[in-house]
Amino acid sequence: MLKKILIANRGEIAERIIKTCTRLGIKTVAVYSEADKDAPFVEHADEAYLLGGPRVQESYLNSNRILEIARQTKADGIHPGYGFISENAEFAQKCEQEGIVFIGPTPDVISLMGKKVESRIAMEAAGLPLVPGISRPLKDADEAAELAGNFGYPVMLKASAGGGGIGMQACSNEAELRKAFEGNQKRALMFFGNGDMFLEKLIEKPRHIEIQILSDADGNTVYLWERECSIQRRHQKVLEEAPSPFLDAETREAMGKAAAAAAKTIGYTNAGTIEFLVDEDKNYYFLEMNTRLQVEHPITEEITGLDLVEEQIRIASGESLRFEQKDIILDGHAIEVRIYAEDPKTMYPSPGKITDLKLPQGAGIRHELGVTSTSNVTPFYDPMIAKLIVKGCTRSEAVSRLKEALAQYRVEGIKTNIPLLVDIVSHEAFQSGDTTTDFIQKNILKTNTVSS
Structure with a gap:
């Protein structure tokens, strides 16, 4: 079993992971931002190291600094919790290259399931029923409007790389869809670096x-x-x-x-x-x-x-x-x-x-x-x-x-x-x-x- 786990997260999930590791006799390493220096998880871990400033880009998303601390502390595993880098295939790949166990699935599976269009294709092939929609990025708002007319309104517009509701919007007519396409595509590009959009029939009262x-x-x-x-x-x-x-x-x-x-x-x-x-x-x-x-x-x-x-x-x-x-x-x-x-x-x-x-x-x-x-x-x-x-x-x-x-x-x-x-x-x-x-x-x- 793993001997020392770095917890690449904060708050209640870091506390949660520490409790299990302590029960199993596994040493824990906390990483924290300046804003979290007095947080309970920092005190309760066996070791704790500062990542950087309070903003997530300076701290909990700073994968190079996290790996640096993992090497420094000789952690043989990293638990990402949820959010932040937990579904970052590139980070999981870096862990693999460093010989550090990423506590999660393989990088290729993370990458596949993190893309909504590609995951639809994979899950359809695996036998799961899909909401009527398309399994590729939309070309533009005109194509979205044409397809929505075929599916019938209401429809759900989604960012392919989205999460947490970002880039997602229900549309009840063509005017709403055209307006939503431009705005959500910009938001998706800003938050995820990927402006690909796709469309599904909206399941009502789900x-x-x-x-x-x-x-x-x-x-x-x-x-x-x-x-x-x-x-x-x-x-x-x-x-x-x-x-x-x-x-x-x-x-x-x-x-x-x-x-x-x-x-x-x-x-x-x-x-x-x-x-x-x-x-x-x-x-x-x-x-x-x-x-x-x-x-x-x-x-x-x-x-x-x-x-x-x-x-x-x-x-x-x-x-x-x-x-x-x-x-x-x-x-x-x-x-x-x-x-x-x-x-x-x-x-x-x-x-x-x-x-x-x-x-x-x-x-x-x-x-x-x-x-x-x-x-x-x-x-x-x-x-x-x-x-x-x-x-x-x-x-x-x-x-x-x-x-x-x-x-x-x-x-x-x-x-x-x-x-x-x-x-x-x-x-x-x-x-x-x-x-x-x-x-x-x-x-x-x-x-x-x-x-x-």
């Missing part, structure tokens, strides 16, 4: 459901059930649960087997997630594959009893999976909410200094935390500061437990999205499991019910 898979280098692949991630704002997830309240046993098994088979077909190794859009009739369509650990991985851990970070490390160390599909039992129901430092009404980031922090305690409650009661939340990074995870024997028990935990959660000194989360879990549509991707827009924002 659910966003993803399958967690694990694959080892020997070709063994399993699926760890599904997570429903339909409750989103600006195409970014807010609340996730496992299993989905929408799927029946037959569809659940079919999606899991399809995802595992597709991962095996492309030679995937380590942890990964295949994301689907699921329509009202339970037809599912490949959306994208995330070649890394997901933010919402704790709810899968809660319903399976597995430590996904440990499994990542074992696979990266060359070990075979220690279990088969029949060994993975779905136990109970888990829900995760993301605690953001943001205004609950505008959903804009709200950085500042935390003056007090009180966390709910009790059975079935888990915290993933990147701050303390005196932390300064800076404007330089994603505003997520923590995750609250609850588990119950049933979904109704988990929902009840989550409502009680949110009522006890206190973060003073900054604004957070906790009032929004309270409104979500209190809404009758959520409690009944009616959680399509327009949930917040339809049930919260349009009725202007976000609590103060």
Whole structure:
């Protein structure tokens, strides 16, 4: 097994990885920006080294500096967490050249799945159903308009190299599409260095459901059930649960087997997630594959009893999976909410200094935390500061437990999205499991019910 792991990330995911490494007897190396010098993960790692200034380009995206520290500390593995360089095929290739294990899939698979058009082609060949659309970059706005006329509106315009909702826009007519094409192409070029755009038919009232898979280098692949991630704002997830309240046993098994088979077909190794859009009739369509650990991985851990970070490390160390599909039992129901430092009404980031922090305690409650009661939340990074995870024997028990935990959660000194989360879990549509991707827009924002 790996002996020393450099964690090329920050906040709660760095803390999460440190916990597993400590339990396994693996030494950890933290890297941090000037803005994070007093962060908990810096203190909790065995060693910690400054990357550079507070901006991501000066620190967490500085791959050469990260590799320099890895060599200096004799780290034999690098865990990228999620975001930043976690899906950077060039960085994974550099690790390989340096003889350092990148805890994730191979560079060629990262590259393939990171390109939306190419990944569509690969997954179609692997047998996954696709949303009607094209599997090549659009030539221009004229071609986009012609194809949209064939598919029928509404359509979804997407940046091929996009992520986090950047370069993505739903269009209900030709005028909207032409205007969106130019603006989103410019944004994609600015954020990703790639202005390629493609087009899909928009699936109306969909659910966003993803399958967690694990694959080892020997070709063994399993699926760890599904997570429903339909409750989103600006195409970014807010609340996730496992299993989905929408799927029946037959569809659940079919999606899991399809995802595992597709991962095996492309030679995937380590942890990964295949994301689907699921329509009202339970037809599912490949959306994208995330070649890394997901933010919402704790709810899968809660319903399976597995430590996904440990499994990542074992696979990266060359070990075979220690279990088969029949060994993975779905136990109970888990829900995760993301605690953001943001205004609950505008959903804009709200950085500042935390003056007090009180966390709910009790059975079935888990915290993933990147701050303390005196932390300064800076404007330089994603505003997520923590995750609250609850588990119950049933979904109704988990929902009840989550409502009680949110009522006890206190973060003073900054604004957070906790009032929004309270409104979500209190809404009758959520409690009944009616959680399509327009949930917040339809049930919260349009009725202007976000609590103060």
